Amino acid sequence: MTYLLEEYVKEKIYIVEYPLRFAGMDIFSRMTIVKLDNGQLWVHSPSEIDEELKEAIDSLGEVGYIIAPGNFHHLNVANAQSLYPNAETFLCPGLEKKRPDLTFDWILGNRPDPRWGSEFEQVVILGTRIINEVAFLHVATKTLILVDLIENIGDEYEEDAGLLLKFWWKAVFHMWNNPKAAPEYQMAWGDKEVVKKALNKILAWDFERIIIAHGSLIDDEAKAVAQKAWRKVLRHTN
Numbered sequence: 389m390t391y392l393l394e395e396y397v398k399e400k401i402y403i404v405e406y407p408l409r410f411a412g413m414d415i416f417s418r419m420t421i422v423k424l425d426n427g428q429l430w431v432h433s434p435s436e437i438d439e440e441l442k443e444a445i446d447s448l449g450e451v452g453y454i455i456a457p458g459n460f461h462h463l464n465v466a467n468a469q470s471l472y473p474n475a476e477t478f479l480c481p482g483l484e485k486k487r488p489d490l491t492f493d494w495i496l497g498n499r500p501d502p503r504w505g506s507e508f509e510q511v512v513i514l515g516t517r518i519i520n521e522v523a524f525l526h527v528a529t530k531t532l533i534l535v536d537l538i539e540n541i542g543d544e545y546e547e548d549a550g551l552l553l554k555f556w557w558k559a560v561f562h563m564w565n566n567p568k569a570a571p572e573y574q575m576a577w578g579d580k581e582v583v584k585k586a587l588n589k590i591l592a593w594d595f596e597r598i599i600i601a602h603g604s605l606i607d608d609e610a611k612a613v614a615q616k617a618w619r620k621v622l623r624h625t626n
Contacts, residue, residue, distance in 0.1 A: 391435055393444040396599070399423065399462045402448065403599065406435040417461075418601045420533055420548050421445065422526055425505055428452030431475070432524070433461040433535055433601055434468040442471055451475045453504070457496070458521040458535040459483050460572075461601065465490060481512060482520040495524045511589050513537065515582030518572040523586075525593045532595040532610065537568035538617045539563060540603035567606065567617045579622040 391406040402421040420432040429448055432455040437445065445451065451472040456462045456479045469477060469491065476493040484495060494501065499599035503538050509525040523532040558564040561571050568574065577583055591614060598606035598614065612620040615622065 389502050391438075391441055393421075393441060396420075396605075397531060400529050401526065401531060401599070403433050403605075404441065410604070416602060418599065420599050421448065422507075422533075423449055424452070424507060425455065430504060431455060431468060431472075432533060433457055434464045436464050437471055438468055453478060453501075456480055456483055456490075456492075457524070457533075458519060459486055460519060461535050462487055462490065480520050480522050485500075500524075509593055511586050513583060513586045515577075515579035515586075516573060517576035517578040519570060519576075523590050525595055527541075527594075530594055530596040532593065532598045532614070534598060535601040536573065537590075538598060538599055538606070538614060539568040539570050540606060542566070542604070542614075544604050549551050567603070567613050569617055570602070577621055580621050584621050584624055587621060591615060 391404045394403050396403045404419040407414055407416055417435070418433070419435040422430040424430055427449045427594045429445065430453045431451055435455060452475055454465060454468050454472065454475050454477045456465050456477070458480050459482045462483055465477065469475070476496045477491065478496050479492045481495055483490065496510065496512065498511050499505065500510050507527060508515055511523050513521045513523065518534055520535060521536055523537060526533060541563065561568065561574065572617065591611065596610055598610045600606065
């Protein structure tokens with residue numbers, strides 16, 4: 389099955405949404421591709437890439453970087469590496485232990501790689517117990533790029549979401565039409581003061597839209613949506 393490559397921000401950011409089965413649930417995920425100023429492609433949370441999708445990607449430029457931004461977003465990294473052997477791979481901290489079989493060049497930190505550092509801000513979300521994630525801001529387009537820090541599943545996915553997903557999102561986590569952090573975050577925020585520091589850094593960035601891995605993109609009132617999604621942690625005091 390070929391997944392559709394869509395232009396999200398003209399000539400700069402492209403996305404691919406694809407089906408994913410996780411914990412018995414049918415859920416969607418999303419790959420993001422940023423065209424850097426030097427023409428290279430920065431591939432974030434790669435999907436499975438077949439021949440047709442590869443042709444579409446290759447028409448944009450040369451893949452220079454493969455980004456595994458969270459410890460739940462690694463399944464298709466090896467596939468991307470096999471197709472783009474000259475690209476460098478960056479892993480979210482912790483993935484090198486979870487996936488010791490996965491080859492990589494660098495571990496992501498709180499500062500972007502100097503070769504694309506002028507185009508991005510980034511921060512590692514530390515202190516949580518289950519999920520590790522690195523958040524990115526594409527500065528020029530004012531686009532925040534996340535994977536699990538916000539999920540936005542609701543009526544737009546009514547026909548495709550299975551009964552199990554609807555049960556958990558509606559009855560248990562109250563996330564249907566209500567953007568929140570992934571359930572794994574909510575169950576184990578861990579050291580909320582450490583997490584809060586990272587979230588406040590993100591909220592200080594200048595962004596107008598949010599690309600997320602699971603659910604509808606957030607194109608309106610993005611900062612307000614993020615603040616509401618993280619309010620439990622942001623209000624935390626020792």
